Amino acid sequence: MLTRKQSDLLEFIHRRIKADGVPPSFDEMKDALDLRSKSGIHRLITALEERGFIRRLAHRARALEILKLPEAMEARLAAEHAAPEPDPKPADMPADIAALALNLPVMGRIAAGVPISAISEVSHEIAVPGTMLGSGNHYALEVRGDSMIQAGINDGDVVVIRETGTADNGDIVVALIEDQEATLKRFRRNGKRIALEAANPAYETRIYSDEQVRVQGRLVGLIRSY
Incomplete structure (x- = not known):
């Protein structure tokens, strides 16, 4: 017990x-x-x-x-979780078919460190288990850097992102900074200030005004190759 x-x-x-x-x-x-x-x-x-x-x-x-x-x-x-949720799949789609791997676009690399250039182009596709995805659109990014290692996200991992323009405090998000740089960080809002927190004590929390940051998506899964 x-x-x-x-x-x-x-x-x-x-x-x-x-x-x-x-x-x-x-x-x-x-x-x-x-x-x-x-x-x-x-x-x-x-x-x-x-x-x-x-x-x-x-x-x-x-x-x-x-x-x-x-x-x-x-x-x-x-x-x-017993209550039914909206299902984007046809009602008659077999569960085993829905759970098959789906191809997601990999939109280049995302910095888990200092921000890098904003993501813009599909570099390739990756197969993702259907059970990892919910409603809405998704994409994948290859992680570069070690600022999120204490959240279990390592350099070289591929993160699966659900497209959204909003986030709750504590969410790990893709944040676009001043429409130029994208980074993967934990999101915290305090009034009109936004903190982008690393999960590595070697990196400082970065504080921005509300107007400087746009959320591009929220982390929903992770894929690692050994």
Whole structure:
């Protein structure tokens, strides 16, 4: 049986992986559980790993994999998603067909470091599992740089992006800065100021005015080649 904090952390990690395709950082876990230090998160992670609920992945910064959920939690989360959602696929399309890989355009490279030139042209296509995609249009970008490694995003990864012009605080987004440079960062809004946060302490958070930043899409998945 899990303690309340262990259960809360497991559910938080599960929800973030489902929403973003990558696990949360230790700082985000600490804030979500209202803990004073990351050492408490380390202890909770170790306890969850020892009980077989999660696994830490080697050679990936703070990358976690959910192995199972407690039955009661799994049932509750399943009930939350039981209500039908709008489906862009024809109603008579078989589930196995919908889950097949789809080709997405790779719109060049995106900086997970300092911003690079704005993305503009399709360089090639990549096959993406249909289950990774929801409604709306999607595209892919090849990551260059290491500023998002603590969010589980490494140099050379391919990120799958859902096109959108809006974002919630905490979302990992493609941000276009002054219509010239694009970067992959975590989005935070405070009034008319926007912070683009790295997930690597070697990089500073960059602050811009509302007019300087346009959201181009939100991270929904990640593809890695070994």
